[in-house]
Amino acid sequence: MTDTRKTALIIGASRTLGLGLAAEYLRLGWDVIGTVRGSRHTGLHDLAEASGGRLTIESLEMTEPEQISALRDRLAQRTLDLLFVNAAITRGDLPIGEVPTDMFAEVMITNALSPMRVVESLRPLVASTGTIGIMSSDQGSIALNTEGGQDLYRASKSALNQLMRSYAARNAEDTRTLLLIDPGWVRTELGGPDADLSVEESIPGVAETIAGQRGKPGLHFLDYQGQAVPW
Template identity: 55%
Template sequence: MSPAPEHARSGEPDPEPIRAGAAAPPRRALLIGASRGLGLALAGEWAGHGWHVTATVRGSGGDGLRELADRRPGAVEVETVDITVPEQIAALRDRLRESTFDLLFVNAGVASEVEQTVAETPTEEFVRLMVTNALSPMRVVEALRDLVRPDGTIGVMSSGQGSVANNERGGHEVYRGSKAALNTFMRSYAARHRDDAQTLVLMAPGWVQTALGGAGARLTIEESIPNVVSTLDGLHGRGGLHYVDYLGRTVPW
């Protein structure tokens, strides 16, 4: 005689059968930094693919994201956080403590307003870029990692300019340095969590026509972001750390 099912032996009710043809629940993304540019486009792209997107803005801004949420009720949820303020990261973590996400993606980045060498850069400007581009994204990853499924993905928006090996032209020194620092910090994070099944991604979206990239950039948002989403989706379940561009090509460290 076959043993009784585990739920029967424990006195639990039979599990509810899965109905034929029932739709799978939508995948869930937590997108940090979606008020404009690449972040706003990412929110729209994921929502358009049937994801439920929880996306953040800083303070009372983010009219574009709020308009997207109005157009896609139930698909896009707006949260607020300034990732340079640790207390706000902790408060966001507390508000989302009952949520589970398939993907956490941190889209953060500021550029220097004046082209200067690192030695010419005022200390306050150097600190602003390093805190926003390198330190704060890692604080977000550390604080929110346990909201991501064990087989989910954690990604951060890096840059091709963060590649030390590819830096043969110079320029944008502090921005380059901040993204290279972010890459190194993610590599250290990956080493500490080498036994985890989560996939880690450093994404280089290409030179895109945004407020940060400028009007003369090579790519439009429409040429970059759908490929970013496709590349992230293709890396799902792979595990390990991947430094790739928007077309899925490995970027040299």
Template identity: 60%
Template sequence: MSTTPNRQALVIGASKGLGLVLVDELARRDWHVIATTRQDGGELRADADASNGRLTVESLEMNSPEQLAALRERLAGRRFDLLFVNGAIDRGNLSIDQVPTDMFTEVMITNALSPLRVLESLRDLVAPGGTVGVMSSEQGSISQNTEDGYELYKASKAALNQLMRSYATRYADDGHTKLLIDPGHNRTGLGGFDAPLDPKENIPAVVDVLEAQAGAPGLQFLDRHGEPVPW
């Protein structure tokens, strides 16, 4: 990842929650950021308007292959030091026998399939030596799944991690740093507003990890402190 003042980032899924705080922190550090949202306007657009050109907004429904292809076309010729995919849904604390098939499909597409489709579509926009990363979760760790609850969400994050491992194996020689990031349990719409971590205090540490790992080989699954998360 470049250390020049012209560092370029593309962040997928930044309209709210962790994604919104992440792009604001990158822009604060003088990255030039393109951030995507499913809906125009809102806090992300307001932050972009106040960013003095460091933050711009693109439209993307991540689950739409057509919209993803259109975004790829619009960004043709750009080069990014960081491509980071953020975006997940949770449909409640149901045991797997209570999960309807359409809910299972929705969560798996959003949390596992679509992030990897994004990487496949946009990876050639990442500069040599750049970083591709995805927001994962400690709940995707199979070895640490020792408490009841949120079985579908856990399964979707484990699937994401496995697909990212396959991606990293296929592109082992592309020179890109590859990261899965566990940001911890944050107070967001997804994490719940009684969660222990404040994103505005916590996400700067995540950005520290993204910057510190620039140029690292292979795939790593790291927490917000840069420590390995057990697979």
């Protein structure tokens, strides 16, 4: 009997949203490859131990291009149904004029440049009917920015969205689905303790939204409830 299980690669799966997404795809019967930074033990390792071999862990520092290339080489014989980039950072809520240059570079490299390097490098591993997704945020929406704050984080997500639109335009004939996903305001290190949603409330919606877009080529910017987010 042919094994028809789907495979997801989740970049940045050691905790919170990424870990929740890995757990959700295991629950849905997928095989999952999750990446972590470094060699420390994480919640993903505990999840892998209980997965019966359906979750494998790869090490990746996303901001190091040579590590992205090495991961691609290690996975060269795998076919992915989903490539999802989750990793992102924030460095506090400073007005943009007070942001040190090195902080600006760090956040932009991590949140905008590195996810796109992953997409560009690992795209050949994704099936022609598969999906490439990145965790964005409604804070990346220029139209929705009516209150300001979180200047650098907002800018990094807006830059990510613009770069993904450029990628989609350059690959307009690609049959893969391309997604930017807003998970909602979630209680994570980034979202803070006062956020509206738990990981358990957000992530099933993220997975359902991804499933609902399968087979729809082109780029879609959606929230965890499947609603379009203004650019």
